[in-house]
Amino acid sequence: MLQLQFLGAAQEVTGSCYLLRAGGKTVLVECGLIQGAFEDEARNRKPFPFDAAALDAVVLSHSHLDHSGRLPLLAKAGYSGPIYTQHASADLCRILLKDSGYLNEKEVEWENRKRQRKRQPLLEPLYTLAEAEAVMDQFVPLDYDVETEILPGVQIRFRDAGHILGSSVVEMWLSDNGVTRTLVFSGDLGHRGAPILKDPALIKAADLVLMESTYGDRDHRSWDETWSELEEVLLNARHDKGIVMIPAFAVGRTQELLYAFNLNYDKWQLERWSVFLDSPMAIEATEAYVHHRNLYNRETQALQQKNGNPFMLPNLHLSRTAEDSMGINRIRSGAIVIAGSGMCTGGRIKHHFKHNIWRENCHVLIVGFQARGTLGRQLVDGAEEISLWGETVAVAAKVHTIGGFSAHADRDGLLAWYGHFDGHPPIALVHGEAAAIAPLAEQIRALGAHKVFTPAPGDTLDLVHMKPA
Ligand SMILES: [Zn+2]
């Protein structure tokens, strides 16, 4: 038996989870958190639809929580075997999973205080910091481009996906009864031409491609336009003599910003600013990027040779402690503050908003995706006031959205990556909203593919005959 079952990120973006059955072995690919609205996130607490203790191996494409965030739950449910991922990906998982465990505990602590007062039953965190740390012991880091037999009849090879540090396209060779099938899982595919990392690896041979579709229905603005927009906002903000607040994800976007600042330091007159990286997690993630500098693309390697650390600026201040962060709140002019969380749902950015967003000479620079229901989305949608810890605060600062930053391939990028395979192999589209998957499926058929699957949650593909089981 060679089968692939779609358990998550089928007709949606988050919660990636796929179950492979090859001969007598079962392999889980990804074990991601469902992220978004409250009702959706409640699904994270549901038991797994398989016996976790009976799994033989877990393979992980990258560290983002929508791919890795339920791994501590998998261990809690009895899985004690290996979790294969690329080296840098394992390092980032340690940072992201620990933060996730910590936030789970904080959230429940806060909720339970209210519940206690109402004499309601108390909640358990989804998993704790200690549980997140414990699952790291199961990680088996691998290098890119090396074929590894993880089980009899199951070989894997990670290839650089160029999405975030350590992200992989996973090639898998599955054998049973003399039949071998090559499955290529895109993971999250990087955006060509992005700074720092290499472009996604191109692969020729597959019997089935499993491809993400996040931006299957649109193309991104060019990188040149994005850099010009960023430059213009900074030059204007300089005239206003206020401060610039940038909510940014700790992994990926923060490093891209710092890299761009380094590269354009003179051109963008950055010597006239003080730049603050106000996030212990982003500082740690940046250190991981530096540690794995062998994974940089050619331009970044060159910059590294010329200027040293490509994320360091002469006027960059790393703000680790709460006192450091509060010190920034007293600055009224000339500061660029990069802080989390990326969608403004928590973290230090909210404190900076409280001190500055009501001042009209300040600027908010949105450089990442803002999901529905988040504070960041309200700002993008033009909210005139926001609520911070129950207090209504007017939004007088100018809010700029720079949409060209993306860690994902756009429609053109996805089509080109698929187009590189020999003979238009069968393909299953995952990790996308139905509205992005349907037009992408059409375009892939137009390229000449005969089998384009758009699986629903729970669907199974028979990999021997390449048809729904
Ligand atoms: Zn990702």
Ligand SMILES: [Zn+2]
């Ligand atoms: Zn993802």
